[in-house]
Amino acid sequence: MVQKTDSGITPRYILDSFMRHWYFFLLFMMAGVLVAWLYLRYATPGYKVRAKILVKDDQKGGNIPGQEILQQLEVFSNKSSVDNEVEILKSRTLMQKVVQNLQLNTSYFAEGRIKESEQYGNLPFALQWLALNDTINKVSYTIAPVGVDKFQLSGPRGSRTASWKDTLHLPEGVVKIDRTAFPFAHASYIIKVSSIDETTGNYQQLLDVRIPNKQVSTIDLGLDTKIPEKGEKILNNLLNSYLQASVEDKNRIADSTIAFIDNRLIIVTQELSGVEKNIQQFKQANELADIQAQSKLLVEGTGDAHKQLLEQQVQLNVVQSLEQYIRAAENDKRVVPSSLIVQDPTFVGLVQRYNNLQLERERLLMSNTASNPLVVNMDQQLAGIRGDLLSNLSSLKKGIEVGISEQERNASALSQKIRQVPAKERIFLDISRQQAIKQELYLFLLKKREESAISKTSNMAIARIIDDAKSDALPFKPKRFLILLLGLVLGIAFPAGYQYMKELLSRRIRNKGDVTNNTPVPVLAEIGHNPSGYLVTRSNSRSPVAEQFRALRTNLQFVLADITQKSVIITSSMGGEGKTFVSTNLAAILAMSGKKVVLMEMDLRKPKIAERLGLDNHEGFSTYAIGKTDIRNLINPSGIHENCWFISSGPIPPNPTELLLQARTQELFRELNERFDYIIIDSAPIGLVTDAQVLARHADASLYVVRHGVTMKQQLQISKDLYMQRKLPRLNIIINDVTTQSGHGYGYGYGYGYGYGMEADEKRGLLRKLTKWAVPNGK
Known part of the structure; x- marks a missing residue:
């Protein structure tokens, strides 16, 4: 289990604080559960109605049976x-x-x-x-x-x-x-x-x-619905309306398409009937049986004539090219190209003879000169044959030219016949073309109309219902267990949050961590809350508070271990923090250890010790300081213990600080150090006046009292300044009036401790849990 440490508010400290107010938590827990039960009693339950549909989606394979026919028609593409x-x-x-x-x-x-x-x-x-x-x-x-x-x-x-x-x-x-x-x-x-x-x-x-x-x-x-039957009816009606709307949308498109096609069919039918009537009237007026057959014959004849004319022109071009080649002087020693030979037997024979002579002449020149009689003879033969070739080509050219003229006359005659075809033939072709277009459009519209009619009769919804609307058997809200648990948690959370925020936002000291976190001064002891009286450290007292003063006595001995006569000054930030209570009981517990102790009431402004001990305060330090009383009359028995003596403050002076500065004060402390083992000085609050700082020069150790639930955290800054500037000797803090923690006894940081003796006159048979104390390092 987590123990509370000096670091401040810890889980264990918070738990202890909660346990002290267990009845508060129990009341809120009962209230939270009661509120949750009332809410469940009168809350209207909510039910979840569920349904499932399958949608046609080509990408995810959600096709609906029977859709293949519509896809083949491809009339409507409602993806x-x-x-x-x-x-x-x-x-x-x-x-x-x-x-x-x-x-x-x-x-x-x-x-x-x-x-x-x-x-x-x-x-x-x-x-x-x-x-x-x-x-x-x-x-x-x-x-x-x-x-x-x-x-x-x-x-x-x-x-x-x-x-x-x-x-x-x-x-x-x-x-x-x-x-x-x-x-x-x-x-x-x-x-x-x-x-x-x-x-x-x-x-x-x-x-x-x-x-x-x-x-x-x-x-x-x-x-989500409060009435399952109503929710099912709403969801089913929603699905039916959705499916009906899907079919209606498709039917609306089909009806619109069919109506458009019907209107177009009426117009196209009228136009087609008019075009066919025009064709009939045209043929009757021009006495035409088959205009296309007649026109075809004329066109074929014209084509043949042009073909023959083209062949004659090609032959003429070949003859002319060959004639130019033979006439050229640079070609008189070359053979005639065979690719240009005109298909004429006589001419072909002359060309072959001419080419053979040319080849034979070239062979002779390989072994003879050009002046050789054989070569000269061949040259003369070649010149004669060349002349025959030119004469033959001239005759052939004239024959071809005559044929071309004849073909041109024939082509002109056929062209004249075509031109004689009535110009109305072109009108007939235009009318026929219009008829074909109108007829194709008419057939297309008839086809689409039938497809649209078939598509309309087979229209299906885009989705189908897999699961009809059905309500869950149990309501999904309110969740009974969670509501009761929430009521219980809130019943714990409200008081817990209040207690936590109270501890967190408190400006006063609530635990030892508040002290250690705000000042470097070590904590010498913690004194628990004492409801039984002013003086708790009597010779036969075994109460927890008395034991804590005994622990303080032990810790103080460590602080003053190297000093024979020990003077301790006790102060605080303000009045009401218990420095007088601590001073009196500390003097008593020291006296019970066999030491001679004198308790000095040096709070000259608001003295309280004499009054609480029932002692006379007519003479005291104030009268001694002004010389009206000597030291023998100043020291009196305290009535607490035979080893404990008391010096009262005397009447309240108008100038307390000045009295403390007088030489008689120093003489008094020198005398007391010789006669007593311990001097306990109850001084004025150091946070209000400087009396404690004046008396500090006569002290060997200083105890700074802070009170649980009373001292402000900001006031710890005073002890920090005193400690850092060394204005008080061997400064330590005592935390006073520590409240009881559930299961812990008194004190912060004590643990469970050990079993201790019982008071003979107090609660016999009850085991007290006291605490161990770690002694801090004193100065």
Whole structure:
């Protein structure tokens, strides 16, 4: 278990603080559980209604059976996806249609002792809005039976009595109320009417539409409702409206397409009939049987003529090219190209003879010169044959030119015949072209009309229902266990938070950690709360507080271990912190150890020791300082113990600090050091006056008293300054009036301690748990 340390507020310290107020926690826990039970008793349970549909989605494989035929027609390309259908299901238009179908803007309630409970289904009356003003605000009516045949309807504008099945004109609209077979289970019912828009928005917030994951094309629908039957009916109506709207959208497109095709068919039929009538009139007027066949023959003849003319022109070009080649002087020693030979037997023979002679001449030149008689003879033969070739080519060219002229005349004659074809042939072709276009369009429209008609008759919804709306068997809210647990937790949290914040925000010292965290001065001891009197350290006292003063005595011996005559000054930040209580009991506990102790009441401003001990204070330090009393009359028995003596303050002087500065004060302390082992000086609060600092020069150790729950944390800065500037000798802190911690006894940082002796006169048989004390380093 976590122990409380000197570091401040720890879990164990907080737990101890809580345990001291266990009754406070128990009361709040009981209150929290009671509030939770009352909430569960009167809270309206909420149910979750669920449904599931499958959507056609080509990308996710959610095809609906029977869709293949429509896909083959490819008339309508209404592609949809699961994400689109989710948004449609969430749409306001669809929910508004459901609200209007089921008249969800009207709710019925029965008044109970604590709350109103909504009624649905088995109502003794049926209300139907014949006309409704959608700009209405929320309004309530009360209906109660009057006899057997009548009822009374009370509203914000008064009440009226009417017969069942009557039609009433209300500010919200026209309504008809009829009697049902169910009896009136309550004396009256409350009818609450809201606007369609408001009701639609409310149900949209209650509707949950989501896709389970991205790999499927199913949609899960959920609706939060207080009445399961009503929620199932709403969700089923929503799905039916969604599927019906999907089919209606497709039918609307099909009807629009068919109507458009019908209109176009009427126009195209009229145009096609007119074109065919024009063709008939044209042929009759021009006595034409088959215009296309006649035109074809003329075109074929013209083509043949042009073909022959082209062949003649090619031959003429070949002859002309060959003639130019032979006439060229640079070619007289070359053979005639065979690719240019004209297909004429005589000419072909001359060319072959000429080429052979050229080849033979070249062979002779390889072994003879050009002046060789054989070579000269061959040159003369070649010149003669060349002349024959040119003469033959000239005759051939003239024959070809005559043929070309003849072919041109034939082509001109055919062209003239084509030009003689009536110009109306072109008109006929234009009319025929229009007829073909109109006929193709007519057939296309007839085909699409049939496809549209077939598509309309086989239209299916974009989705199908997998699971109808069904409510969960148990409500999802309120969660009984969690509500009770929350009530219990809040019952603990409220007082715990209060106690924690009280400890955290406290400006006063609440634990030892508050001291150690705000000042470097070591804590010498802690003194517990003492409810039994002023003097607790008597010779036979075994109380926890007395034992703590004994621990203080032991710790003080370590602080003053190197000093024979020991003088201790005790001060505090302000009055009321218990420095007088600590001084008196410390002197008593030191006297019980066999030491001679003198207790000096040096708080000259507000002395209290003499009064609490019942001693005379007419003479004391103030009278000694001014020379009216000598030292023999100054020291008196304290009545606490035979070893304890007392010096009172005397009458309150007007100048306490000046008296402390006199030489007689130093003489007094020198005398006391010689006669006593311990001098305990109860001085004025150092946070208010400087008396303690003046007396500090006569002291060997200083005890700074702080009180639990009284001393401010900021006042610890005084002890820090005194410690850092060494204004007081061997300064230590005593924490006074420490309250009891549950299960710990007294003191911060003591642990459980050990079993100790009992007081003979106090609570015999009860085991006291005292604490161990770690002695701090004194200076």
